[in-house]
Amino acid sequence: MTTPERLQLRDKFVDAMSQLVSSVTIVTTDGPVGPAGATVSAMTSVSADGDAPTMLVCLHHETTAAPAILNNRCFCINLLGADQTDIANVFASRTPAPGGDKFTAGQFEPMRSGAPGLVTALARFDCKLLSDERIGTHHVMIGSVLQVACLDGPPLLYGNRAYQNLA
Template sequence: MTTPHRTQLREEFLDAMSQLVSSVTIVTTDGVDGPAGATVSAMTSVSADGDAPTMLVCLHHATSAAPAILNNRCFCINVLGHNQTELANVFASRSAAPGGDKFAAGTFETMRSGAPGLTTALARFDCKLLSDERIGTHHVMIGSVVQVARLEGAPLLYGNRSYQSLA
């Protein structure tokens, strides 16, 4: 049951979180469950040390990507450039995908893990799934990085409830 205090706290929380600026990424996967992907702003590095670098990504449980990643056991974090707003909207299901296929909106190649990597992404972090924990509405997933790719450019950012750019 939602109390008025919880509702107010949630709204205050979301309003305060809108002041954070983060990179916009598309998290993709492929494997036994087939291809899936979603636009995500909740991702970060965990560590560059240990057996391999590690990344953390948070995905809403209702996305098709979350269960697909759990079953495929891999994901690729694709950091978008400032000119890739439409691609972000397609993977966020805000815009129609060409022919109903989100992956037709960009050019992808198979990364070492088997996940699709966006060839025009500013950075790609290809990961094998290490762990997953469901917290509230989201899966908090940690991946072991198996491949990295990088291009030059200005990132697409999300802050104040809209896309931003440093370009």
């Protein structure tokens, strides 16, 4: 494939993927290299069975969260509610973090792994890092779930390059 063909395919791929509606999460970590977090829409369950349930998350290699997770060996996937666009924007670096610390945007508590869990998240999946593979620009990370916490409410969604609500 020539370079122009590859670039055209990439642009069509990105446009097509913008039509996908997905949940908005923030992925957080803490440990020997300190806290970090990022807003992520590429997240899914892998399996509920086996030794423990497993989750998959994809993080761009240039985020501060990706190398922090690799070094801390844990992460928490925090599924955001429809009213949490402000937190999503802070962790996506779209808006400045209060006082320069993303974790002041919400109330966090340490989960079993030590990763910060957003107390008001609709769901929290606390994970121990099982594997990581760099594919293109992203780290594909799989975690073994250590702890789950849930609340009720509508989720924050992302599609068509904007936040969406179910209503």
